[in-house]
Amino acid sequence: MDFNLSDELNLLRQMVRDFVDAEVRPIAAKIDEEHEVPRALLTKMAELGLFGVPFPAEYGGAGLGELGYCVVAEEITRGCFSTAVTLGATASIGGMAIYLGGTEQQKQQFLPKLASGEWMGCYALTEAESGSDPASMKTVAVRDGDEWVINGSKIWITNGDVADVITLFCSTDRAAGARGVSAFVVERDRNGLRVGPREKKMGQCGSSTCSLYFEDVRIPDANRLGPLGDGFKLAMRTLDRGRLGLGANCLGSMKEALSLSTKYAQERVQFGKPIAEQQAIQFYLADMAAEIFSVESAVYRAAWMCDQGLPFSRESAIVKLLASEALDRAADLAVQIHGGMGYSREYAVERIYRDSRVNRIYEGTNEIQRLVIARDVLKKGI
């Protein structure tokens, strides 16, 4: 067994860590307050090749797979969750669905621009009346000659107002349920596409989240991703990948919470000595470190399985479940260790606490992850 990352991935980690120290963490509070990840920051990330990390070189990527993406996601999140989520919607789910489901021509058409960071992407599945049950979606695409005409709306779409291309899932046969869902790529400038205002959220405030409205939006059949009726499977295969990146995001945020808490506990003096000398505080730090070890092991093992071409659906659901719940506990302890200061916007743990909560909700709620895991256990055993 070899648990070491390759030299290439260690170099990538160091490069992203240096970038985060210099360019991301210093502006994370501003990103949160101004509800905007600056385009200039995304351009710098693009210049470093971060949007292309998981994709093969023939599509403009670095060919570093899911392990590479997880390294980047972890490090970026240490500095700013909103920035990592903006990257993730483009590379980990929006672009990934095109990579997994597209024809060679579609990959050549869309991926190099997404991998270079010239274009932003997004992944549009959820609707107002279909969240955990996406097969009941109402957005439809109806064939008209060589075109498809799309009507309906999507809600909660990360990067909705910054994406140049939308990876869209809609029904092409409502009677067929999940088997009637198909996937499409919709360019942002198509007539009839309207983007709603940004949602006002509890956390991850720099990341944009919007509704998308489709009114007789016409796209050519050449923009259909994969066979008709295979869209639901593609949506789920893509989320299997997305949940690994989500786990890596949670891991990065947990490490940041522990690092900030350790520093604070060593500096803050009460009863004549640093609070780090109190056993209660030491236990909190120990619990955080233990959960980091467990989440780190799960994230990188599952990403390795993915890169090896092994089945990893159950593991990716486990990663999502473990990581998001462990981050919630770590963020809560970090606030507790900071006392009143943990409740102040002056301290980053306050933002980490708000940014953490949604990880138990998006990319499939944790209740749904438990269903996925349990069904697999009942079918295949442990």
Ligand SMILES: Cc1cc2nc3c(=O)[nH]c(=O)nc-3n(C[C@H](O)[C@H](O)[C@H](O)COP(=O)(O)OP(=O)(O)OC[C@H]3O[C@@H](n4cnc5c(N)ncnc54)[C@H](O)[C@@H]3O)c2cc1C
């Ligand atoms: C900030 C943010 C960003 C997002 N980004 C995207 C995006 O980029 N693209 C996208 O397509 N979507 C996105 N989403 C949507 C997200 O994936 C959904 O919110 C999520 O899947 C849950 O759907 P829902 O909100 O409709 O909740 P519901 O499905 O209404 O669930 C409500 C509650 O009921 C529970 N529940 C539902 N069914 C069951 C069941 N069978 N068994 C047990 N419990 C159940 C749920 O677990 C949850 O606790 C985003 C959401 C947020 C908040």
